[in-house]
Amino acid sequence: MSAPSTGKPAPRLPLERPRKLYTLANPRKSLSLTIVTGLFALYCIVPMLWLVINATKSQQDFVSSFGLGFGGHFALWDNVAQVFTFQDGIFSRWLLNTVLYVVIGAVVSTFLAALGGYALAKHDFVGRRAFLLIVLGSISVPGIALAIPQFLLFAQLGITNTPWAVLIPSFINPFGLYLMWVFSDQAVPTGLIEAARIDGAGELRIFLRIAFPLLAPATVTVLLFSFVSIWNNYFLPLIMLKDPAWYPLTIGINQWNKLGSTAGNGELIQNLVITGSLLMIIPLIVAFLSLQRYWQSGLSMGAIKD
Amino acid sequence: MSRQLLTQRTSVSDVVADHQTFRKPKRRNVGLAFIAPFSVLFLFVFIVPIGYSAYISMFQNKLIGGKVFIWFDNYIKLFQDSQFYDGVIRVVLFTAIQVPIMLFSAIALALAIDSLRLHGSRFFRIIVFLPYAIPAIVSTLMWGFMLGIRYGLIGSLNKAAGTSFNPFAPETTMISIGVMVTWGFTGYNMLIFYAALRAVPRELYEAAAIDGATEFQIVRHIKLPALRSSLIVTIIFSIIGTFQLFNEPNILTTLVSNSGITSYYTPNMYAYSLAFTGSQQGYAAALALVMAVFTIAIAYAVQIKGMKNAFNK
Secondary structure: OOOEOOOOOOOOOOOOOOOOOOEOOOOOOOHHHHHHHHHHHHHHHHHHHHHHHHOOOOHHHHHHOOOOOOOOOOOHHHHHHHHHHHHHHHHHHHHHHHHHHHHHHHHHHHHHHHHHHHHHHHOOOOOHHHHHHHHHHHOOOOHHHHHHHHHHHHHHHOOOOOHHHHHHHHOOOHHHHHHHHHHHHHHOOHHHHHHHHHOOOOHHHHHHHHHHHHOHHHHHHHHHHHHHHHHOOOHHHHHHOOOHHHOOHHHHHHHHHHHHHOOOOOOOOHHHHHHHHHHHHHHHHHHHHHOHHHHHHHHHHHHHHO | OHHHHHHHHHHHHHHOHHHHHHOOOOOHHHHHHHHHHHHHHHHHHHHHHHHHHHHHOOEEEEOOOEEEEOOOHHHHHHOOOHHHHHHHHHHHHHHHHHHHHHHHHHHHHHHHHHOOOOOOHHHHHHHHHHHHHOOHHHHHHHHHHHHOOOOOHHHHHHHHHOOOOOOOOOOOHHHHHHHHHHHHHHHHHHHHHHHHHHOOOHHHHHHHHHOOOOHHHHHHHHHHHHOHHHHHHHHHHHHHHHHOOOHHHHHHHHHOOOOOOOOOOOHHHHHHHHHHOOOOHHHHHHHHHHHHHHHHHHHHHHHHHHHHHHHHO
């Protein structure tokens, strides 16, 4: 597998250290390539550093000190406390709303995608191909083409300005269905399903007990990406919700930002906007870092099939 | 994980291969039942709204008389609307410049990481991907503050150097938005390319090395062709994304002043302002539908072109 290809057995001088063998599987590291890649990594990380640094500044320091330097005194904990108490602690309410939308939305959409994707891969029924084509086509429909009529329909049903208006659209994840279909096709052996049928297991039981556990890597991937897209959703809640009590964090933080920038008469609370932003992204970063193994393998499944 | 599953699959299907002859007697209804919950909701949040959109696009809200049926007048008006063209041209130009830069960077990064020649490649893979997890609202706030001349780094640099460079002047705002979007999505695309590269059998590289191929030749003749289908997918998704540009300019309007961002800066912003501040929902629906058809047509063209190239090879 890893046959040496570049290292030559050179005649060794007595004092020379044994030379490392460079192989295809373990080539020589390149410093210049690392530096070039490092420049791009710097572009990726500087804004996040900026956010962390500025979350530790008081409002006065934020306005007066250099962007990537620390301020006069370390105000991170003051800022965090203020974020949770400003406007009667509405930030906690927004956080709870976001968690509500994310948990229900991600769980329901992932389960529906798994059920549907499995059915498409392992069951034959009328209109299967047409269904798949329509769902895949729907991925390229711009969000706004849906959002305006969704808003008008929901308004007629009287569910705008309620959590349902944000939840119901998030239950459908066409790309998740696609990923689940691809994954079911590859990871659930048809023979296993047949064997369970012969043993007399019902179809729903076969799905829940046999197929669903085998779909775990894809499930974690779809769950995580729904988590991110719902957590980060801005446009849908922006048009659906008027009552600040139902806002998710994205809309709430922008509301605070507007408050600060209504020139002159507004109270400047950029320190709270920045600290709130930092608090908002921590759960996402933790989720991505801790679930790496799953989503990386899940994502590659989708990429290879294409 | 996936490899484990695949090996499991072969062994299990060997064992039960005999049962293959028993295949599906009358289980068609089960498949339909499994797909039903998704389908019903899909109908409710995708198909019905699109149909409804087409319906209201033929109406106009009049101050006196309420909704009036006007056939295709909204579409005719749209194709003569210079504000609509202003937005369309802006996002098309943005797409034509930003998408190639982003995808080229993503491919270069994927190749660099896959070459195994980086110190700390795992670290790079994660760092470059991480911006994808940051919501548009936070990334726009960060970049808006950082690039802004009032509180930001650019302000400090201007003060130090005595210059007056403004990233959010009307001529440069779009470039700044490009910097934000590229920041957010390069890592995601990089991971897709990286996954495709990892799927290339390593034996191919060994065989090429034995035949005396240089690293450059391996990239040119093995790795880049392996990226073709992922490239088509990423181009399509990027086009869909940039045509819908909304969050960044919408949030920037409250963050920086005199940035040149108008209510019709992008087609999505125009549709939004028509529908929700101008209460011209019929006109907004017509605009959104035209953009949807335009987007799907471009995505389809990219796919056809990509497949044709694959056949010619």
